[in-house]
Amino acid sequence: MNNQEIAEKLKEIGALLEQQGANPFRSNAYLRAANTVAQWPRPMAEIIEQHGFSGLTELPAIGEGIARSIFEYVVTGRMSRLESLKAGHDPIELFEQIPGIGPTLAHRLIEVLHLDTLEALEVAAHNGRLTQVPGFSSKKVELVQAWLSHVLGYRRSSSRPQEAIAExxxxxxxxxxxxxxxxxxxxxxxxxxxxxxxxxKEAWLPIMHITRKDWHFTALFSNTPRAHQLKKTDDWVVIFFYDDQHHEGQHTIVTETKGSLLDKRVVRGREDECRKYYAG
Known part of the structure; x- marks a missing residue:
């Protein structure tokens, strides 16, 4: 793949953000990055090969978040952020590309944790939630962490391999x-x-971009097979988020159907915190 191809993907993200009413700073950031990539004399793949992820962040107008999208595209041929904005990517196919994760485990990731992106999986792998999914031993979690580190370009301190990710x-x-x-x-x-x-091809899915307390959010109703099967496409809300330090992730919020949180809105994977929130 050449730089022009990568630049077109970044421009598409910027255009989608603008069309969907996102903060102009976000859409302009992708357009500036696209211009840098298109005009750069060396291929992005060559920069990654010689200097790794850090080589991308040294380029003008390329922050860590956009660098991860470029890194992922060069390594896998996909750009998850673009696919998420289009709301048309298949998370099953996305997760199946990870060594050791087949169709069964990929479905469990979606059904148990409601994950939809590699970034969200990375967060779950480092904050302990991935171990809640049957079939993910500590060894498999470590393998997932290593693969995501390679694909997404993260650089974590070896002395703090399980450092909590801000949310x-x-x-x-x-x-x-x-x-x-x-x-x-x-x-x-x-x-x-x-x-x-x-x-x-009806435009039926509402999407919201908003910034609150230094976090940038994208929210939309879930369009997964499970949501359609259970008729929850007007209840389950998927929220993508990242901050200015490029901590990012995703959560799904649902109306609880059982237990002490019955009929309350609950952040999947953070039920204990929801109980404390409602109790307080």
């Missing part, structure tokens, strides 16, 4: 969830046409 608070995530569902119900959000489960 928005449960209270903030629930606020974003409430705001998204309120605006979606009032028809105040732009809509996109997901590729999956949308034979008529």
């Amino acid at each position: 928005p608070s449960v209270a903030l995530l629930l606020q974003i969830d409430f705001l998204y569902r309120k605006k979606a119900a009032a028809e105040e959000l732009p809509k996109i046409a997901p590729k999956r489960f949308n034979p008529d």
Whole structure:
């Protein structure tokens, strides 16, 4: 792949962010990065081969988040952030490319943790949630961490291999969830046409970009096979997030159907924190 091809992908992300009403700073950042890549005299693949991930972040207008997208595209031929914005990527196929994860484990990642991107999987692999999924032993988790480190370009200190990754608070995530569902119900959000489960290519899926407390959020209803099977496409809300230090991840918020949190909005994977939130 050449630099022009990578630049076109970055421009597409910038254009989608602009169309979907994201913070102009975010869309402009991708457009500036696209210009850098298109005009750079050396191929991005050559820079990665010789200098690794850090070689990308030394280029003008290339921050860590955009560098990870470039790194991932050079290594795997995919750009998860672009696929997520289009809401048409297949997380099963995405996770199956990881050594040791077949169709069964890929489905479990989605059904148990509601993961949809490599970035979200990376967060779960380092904060302990991945061990909640049957079939993920400590050894397999380590293999997943190593593969994601290679593909996403992360550079973690060897002395702190399990360093916790910053995430928005449960209270903030629930606020974003409430705001998204309120605006979606009032028809105040732009809509996109997901590729999956949308034979008529109808633009039906509301999407919201918003910045709160130094976190940048993208929220949309879940369009996974499981959500359609259980008729939860107007209940399950997927929230992608990242901050200015490029900590990023994803959570799904649902209406709980059992237990002490019955009928309450719950951040999957952070149920204990939700109990404390509602108790307080």
